[in-house]
Amino acid sequence: MSATRCAIVGIGQTHHKAKRSDVSIAGLVREAAARALADAELDWKDIDAVVIGKAPDMFEGVMMPELYLADALGAAGKPILRVHTAGSVGGSTAIVAAQTVISGVHRRVLTVAFEKQSESDAMWALSPRIPFQPQLTAGAGGYFAPLVRAYIHRAGAPAEVGMMVAVKDRVNALKNPYAHLRIKGIDLAMVRDSPMLWDPIRYLETCPSSDGACAMVLTDEDGAKASPRPPAWVHGLATRSEPVMFAGRNQVDPQAGRDCAREVYAQARIGDPRQDIDLAELYVPFSWFEPMWLENLGFAAAGQGWKLTESGATALGGSLPINPSGGVLSSNPIGASGMLRFAEAAMQVRDQAGEHQVDGARRALGHAYGGGSQFFAMWIVGRERP
Amino acid sequence: MDRDDGVLEAPYRLEYTYQRSTGPVIGRFLTGLRDGQLEGVRTAAGTVMVPPLEYDTQGAATGEAVKVGPAGTVTTWAWVTEPRREHPLTQPFAWALIKLDGADTAMLHAVDAGSIAAMRTGLRVTPRWRAARTGSIRDLECFIPADAASAAVADAAAAAPSVTLFPSPVRLDYTVTAGHHLSVYLRAMQDKRIVGGRCPSCTKVYLPPRGACPTCGVPAAETVDVADHGVVTTFCIIRIPFDAAPFPPPYVAVAVLLEGADLPIYHLVRGIEPEQARMGMRVKAVWVPDEQLGPTLASIKWFEPTGEPDADRAQIERHL
Numbered sequence: 001m002s003a004t005r006c007a008i009v010g011i012g013q014t015h016h017k018a019k020r021s022d023v024s025i026a027g028l029v030r031e032a033a034a035r036a037l038a039d040a041e042l043d044w045k046d047i048d049a050v051v052i053g054k055a056p057d058m059f060e061g062v063m064m065p066e067l068y069l070a071d072a073l074g075a076a077g078k079p080i081l082r083v084h085t086a087g088s089v090g091g092s093t094a095i096v097a098a099q100t101v102i103s104g105v106h107r108r109v110l111t112v113a114f115e116k117q118s119e120s121d122a123m124w125a126l127s128p129r130i131p132f133q134p135q136l137t138a139g140a141g142g143y144f145a146p147l148v149r150a151y152i153h154r155a156g157a158p159a160e161v162g163m164m165v166a167v168k169d170r171v172n173a174l175k176n177p178y179a180h181l182r183i184k185g186i187d188l189a190m191v192r193d194s195p196m197l198w199d200p201i202r203y204l205e206t207c208p209s210s211d212g213a214c215a216m217v218l219t220d221e222d223g224a225k226a227s228p229r230p231p232a233w234v235h236g237l238a239t240r241s242e243p244v245m246f247a248g249r250n251q252v253d254p255q256a257g258r259d260c261a262r263e264v265y266a267q268a269r270i271g272d273p274r275q276d277i278d279l280a281e282l283y284v285p286f287s288w289f290e291p292m293w294l295e296n297l298g299f300a301a302a303g304q305g306w307k308l309t310e311s312g313a314t315a316l317g318g319s320l321p322i323n324p325s326g327g328v329l330s331s332n333p334i335g336a337s338g339m340l341r342f343a344e345a346a347m348q349v350r351d352q353a354g355e356h357q358v359d360g361a362r363r364a365l366g367h368a369y370g371g372g373s374q375f376f377a378m379w380i381v382g383r384e385r386p
Numbered sequence: 387m388d389r390d391d392g393v394l395e396a397p398y399r400l401e402y403t404y405q406r407s408t409g410p411v412i413g414r415f416l417t418g419l420r421d422g423q424l425e426g427v428r429t430a431a432g433t434v435m436v437p438p439l440e441y442d443t444q445g446a447a448t449g450e451a452v453k454v455g456p457a458g459t460v461t462t463w464a465w466v467t468e469p470r471r472e473h474p475l476t477q478p479f480a481w482a483l484i485k486l487d488g489a490d491t492a493m494l495h496a497v498d499a500g501s502i503a504a505m506r507t508g509l510r511v512t513p514r515w516r517a518a519r520t521g522s523i524r525d526l527e528c529f530i531p532a533d534a535a536s537a538a539v540a541d542a543a544a545a546a547p548s549v550t551l552f553p554s555p556v557r558l559d560y561t562v563t564a565g566h567h568l569s570v571y572l573r574a575m576q577d578k579r580i581v582g583g584r585c586p587s588c589t590k591v592y593l594p595p596r597g598a599c600p601t602c603g604v605p606a607a608e609t610v611d612v613a614d615h616g617v618v619t620t621f622c623i624i625r626i627p628f629d630a631a632p633f634p635p636p637y638v639a640v641a642v643l644l645e646g647a648d649l650p651i652y653h654l655v656r657g658i659e660p661e662q663a664r665m666g667m668r669v670k671a672v673w674v675p676d677e678q679l680g681p682t683l684a685s686i687k688w689f690e691p692t693g694e695p696d697a698d699r700a701q702i703e704r705h706l
Contacts, residue, residue, distance in 0.1 A: 020407065021407045021550060021551065022407070022409075022410075022550075023407060023409045024406070024407055024408060024409030024412060024440065025407075026409065026440050026441065027409040027410075027440060030440070030441065030447075044445045044446075058400070058402075060404065061402065061404040061554065061556055071439060071440075071441040071442065071443060071445060072440065072441045072445070073445070074441075074444070074445025075445070076443050076444055076445060116407070118405070118407075119404050119405050119406055119407065120402070120404050120405075121402070123628050124402060124629065124630075125402075127628065127630045128400065129630060130398070130562070131396035131397070131398050131562045131564075131682075132394065132396060132562075132564060132568070132572055132681065132682045132683060132684075133682065133683045133684065134632060134653075134654070134682075134683060134684040134686075135630050135631070135632045136632075136639060136652050136653060136654065137630075138624045138626070138628065138630075138631065138639065139626075139628065141622075141626065142622060142624060142639060145622030146620040146621055146622045146639070146640075146641055147620070148622075149620050149621065149622060149665070150619075150620040150665070153620075153665055153699070154703070195625065196623070196625050197625055197626040198622045198623070198624060198625070198626060199622055199623030199624075199625055199636070199660070200622070201622075243600045243601075245600065245649060246600040246601045246649070247588070247590035247591075247592065247601070247648035247649045247705075248590075248648070248704050248705070250704075
């Protein structure tokens, strides 16, 4: 075993939809995995190990996906691992898979993440009636809306900015054949007129509930040489976490996110992310998280992220496209949402993104967060071998 | 619930019914059960797998449906002397692996053999179907010894659409134990007092007390009284209706930094139009009537504005 570079040579995803009632969960993950293998021109027998991730167990009630899905993922006789970090799981799953390649443990790893929200109710899963407490929780929106309000207040951001993100990501989604939401004629007025759910978050500023899966084949330098299509190279990867509650915690701009970004930039030798990164796929489940993460990730100074969004820089034709795929706001199979960010970043540097391709993309950031903004996973992928 | 050591306990039930999509292979099997038919599936290697799976042990997709049984042979078994509520039979029975005629794998099901003496590996068994079938493995009530059976033929099924979905209920019954520090906090609520825990190292006061400081990692046994009034650090207005909502929306959910605490608690604000809620607004607890006080945060009905001037926003900046 020896350390090696890691490359992404196969990427697959399902067409994300509100309901995939035509397939079981096994059929859903199989679809994404088979597409990743086809992209890599590899067969199940070529895979050395499988690393799988999914959202918290209550979300779709599958407690041991590594058991249930081993057959569907061709894992018989191979190592299979399950990764678990709430909403960031798709990202951290890809990172665990990549680390088994980088460490020289495995040569070709299949990594998969999924969610079938139509079989369950995330609002229920996130709003338990806990003893000793009145009912205070109201789903993910109820948790994150106060943070969004605090951001708007601190940054003095105009209300339009959240709506601009909501429009921009849905316009991008129209160019992504796999995207769930395809809202023809989406514009600011449509977002503004949509119902307020968790004030200050409107309906069209939130992510949908999706069924979907994503898979990638990761390999070492020899595997990359044998790849029939240009690989994406991993230039850096990192995860960080922090406790969900402590005095003075800055949930608008979490320290763990800043630390994770600093680490991943150092590995990728990125001095100024605004200059050195061509695009980013960020985990933005509510529109305001785009400017919040722009600041947390160092693309803008604290309180200035909304100006980058407002300027149009984060649109597909802008100088720093964010979520050219349409992002989580357009497709949200929760367990897979982080891996989709990682995979879309890799698709961009492989020139594989079709209509939502960013011209000349050389380096891209894939980002995921989860829990109460307490888990972060990031990777930088590049066209050239680092 | 009280324990001798003063630690509070309460029952907690997590219950939900997932709606599973079967996919084509499992759906075909369940449709067969509803129609009183047993079917397996042909694997890539040519064997017949029962119950069918979508992928075989080598990861290959399985193929055509193959009729099997209805009789089969017990390959191994275990006797259940005291059936549980969820079990398919109320009298003692066997869990058995049954290799149906024509199948290459054995299927787990119940055998109503009457007595343990009648059970043996190699026993020939045949299904006993339920009269009302819905497309579930429970449509097969159990198997019975073949010699005891008159023809175990299921009633003909009326033509009905294929099974593509099935409900999958889960229910988990827990006993939540609050632990010492949380129990102290909850018991104080009964006396309309709010008790925090102070870290001896960083001096931050946590609500509820935790027994250990999350940042310093040291024991934090000291308790201090915290005021029942404070400042709203941030909030949202819940306008989305959902099953567990405490009030019909809209209502205001707030983070309140109580005077004397360093971490806000989450609660509700009433007595104000939702649109009038503000960051920095000063609020005080509204307690439930004395006879309803209990060891729960629900002893505070909600918070309402005190009418005093708002706090300086800079003051709340570090407390979300």
